[in-house]
Amino acid sequence: xxxxxxxxxxxxxxxxxxxxxxxxxxxxxxxxxxxxxxxxxxxxxxxxxxxxxxxxxxxxxxxxxxxxxxxxxxxxxxxxxxxxxxxxxxxxxxxxxxxxxxxxxxxxxxxxxxx
Amino acid sequence: xxxxxxxxxxxxxxxxxxxxxxxxxxxxxxxxxxxxxxxxxxxxxxxxxxxxxxxxxxxxxxxxxxxxxxxxxxxxxxxxxxxxxxxxxxxxxxxxxxxxxxxxxxxxxxxxxxxxxxxxxxxxxxxxxxxxxxxxxxxxxxxxxxxxxxxxxxxxxxxxxxxxxxxxxxxxxxxxxxxxxxxxxxxxxxxxxxxxxxxxxxxxxxxxxxxxxxxxxxxxx
Numbered sequence: 001x002x003x004x005x006x007x008x009x010x011x012x013x014x015x016x017x018x019x020x021x022x023x024x025x026x027x028x029x030x031x032x033x034x035x036x037x038x039x040x041x042x043x044x045x046x047x048x049x050x051x052x053x054x055x056x057x058x059x060x061x062x063x064x065x066x067x068x069x070x071x072x073x074x075x076x077x078x079x080x081x082x083x084x085x086x087x088x089x090x091x092x093x094x095x096x097x098x099x100x101x102x103x104x105x106x107x108x109x110x111x112x113x114x115x
Numbered sequence: 116x117x118x119x120x121x122x123x124x125x126x127x128x129x130x131x132x133x134x135x136x137x138x139x140x141x142x143x144x145x146x147x148x149x150x151x152x153x154x155x156x157x158x159x160x161x162x163x164x165x166x167x168x169x170x171x172x173x174x175x176x177x178x179x180x181x182x183x184x185x186x187x188x189x190x191x192x193x194x195x196x197x198x199x200x201x202x203x204x205x206x207x208x209x210x211x212x213x214x215x216x217x218x219x220x221x222x223x224x225x226x227x228x229x230x231x232x233x234x235x236x237x238x239x240x241x242x243x244x245x246x247x248x249x250x251x252x253x254x255x256x257x258x259x260x261x262x263x264x265x266x267x268x269x270x271x272x273x274x275x276x277x278x279x280x281x282x283x284x285x286x287x288x289x290x291x292x293x294x295x296x297x298x299x300x301x302x303x304x305x306x307x308x309x310x311x312x313x314x315x316x317x318x319x320x321x322x323x324x325x326x327x328x329x330x331x332x333x334x335x336x
Contacts, residue, residue, distance in 0.1 A: 001209055001239075001240065002208075002209055002210055002239075002240040002243070005208065005210075005212075006128055006129075009128050009129065009130075009131065009132075010128055012131070013126055013128070013130065017124065021122065024117060027119065031128070036268075036269060037243070038239060038240065038242055038243045038269045039243070074304065085264070085265050085268040085302060086265075086268075086298065086301035086302045087302075095300075095301035095302075095304075096301060096302065096303060096304045099272070103269075104127055104128075104129070105127070105128040105129070106125055106126065106127055106128065107124055107125070107126045107127075107128060108123065108124070108125060109121055109122060109123045109124060110121070110122050110124060111119065111120070111121045111122075112119070112120060112121075112122060113117050113118070113119050114117060114118045114119075114120065115117065
């Protein structure tokens with residue numbers, strides 16, 4: 001349950017970006033939220049809604065894109081989607097594999113209002 | 116006249132933690148301190164394991180940072196066994212972050228070769244936070260049940276070593292140790308597994324040797 005901690009990180013990054021881009025307002029923030037990030041999107045949303053009230057981002061809208069995991073097979077090198085553990089390569093039926101996408105949360109874009 | 120524009124930025128939400136972890140790793144490398152991050156559920160036996168492990172190291176070369184939500188108990192337990200330990204009280208935070216380690220590095224004595232970080236008891240959140248470690252140990256204990264791996268895959272995916280603790284209790288439990296080993300290999304082919312009893316001391320020496328060899332390997336000049 002570290003969604004509050006993550007939402008706090010988001011607010012810190014918004015502050016940094018607002019200053020850097022000399023923005024008047026940040027109207028919208030878009031996240032790429034990996035399914036294997038270890039955090040829950042709906043809890044994150046709730047945390048952000050609560051925390052933003054105390055900041056200059058009261059009106060900032062949050063958009064979350066859920067990113068499906070992409071796994072690279074260590075045996076045949078092909079990339080596949082996996083939703084269950086352990087990862088099973090559908091091409092060569094080898095177990096395991098390396099996550100190449102969908103295990104992190106990225107701040108993808110901002111919609112800003114300039115002076 | 117205001118202007119509304121969309122900007123693509125692609126910044127990881129844990130950017131700050133990643134930067135500090137990298138900075139820590141560089142600091143540890145310069146000082147040749149080998150860092151081990153230990154993650155498990157509460158009560159799996161991390162502190163007992165570290166107490167036992169200490170006896171296979173020169174005590175003045177080991178420093179232990181312990182993360183807990185409240186109390187100094189675990190660090191005190193390690194100090195009573197002659198170990199050098201400092202408690203990080205997180206005050207409600209369910210994991211350790213790189214910044215908490217950074218605030219404590221001034222406490223690490225000059226001749227330290229091994230830094231063990233006993234993370235907050237939690238198999239979920241600590242998995243997402245790089246602490247600048249060189250080796251990540253995930254511990255599970257037999258009374259927790261044999262379905263921990265599929266339930267908490269992220270922790271095991273990020274681990275280098277799995278310790279199955281409390282094997283002395285196997286005769287009393289319905290714990291399929293073979294199944295756990297097979298599942299671990301399927302999740303991560305090259306993961307190293309040790310079956311230990313921290314309380315009785317079974318196979319702790321082997322874990323100590325493994326860690327020492329890993330340090331040698333990492334810092335070979």
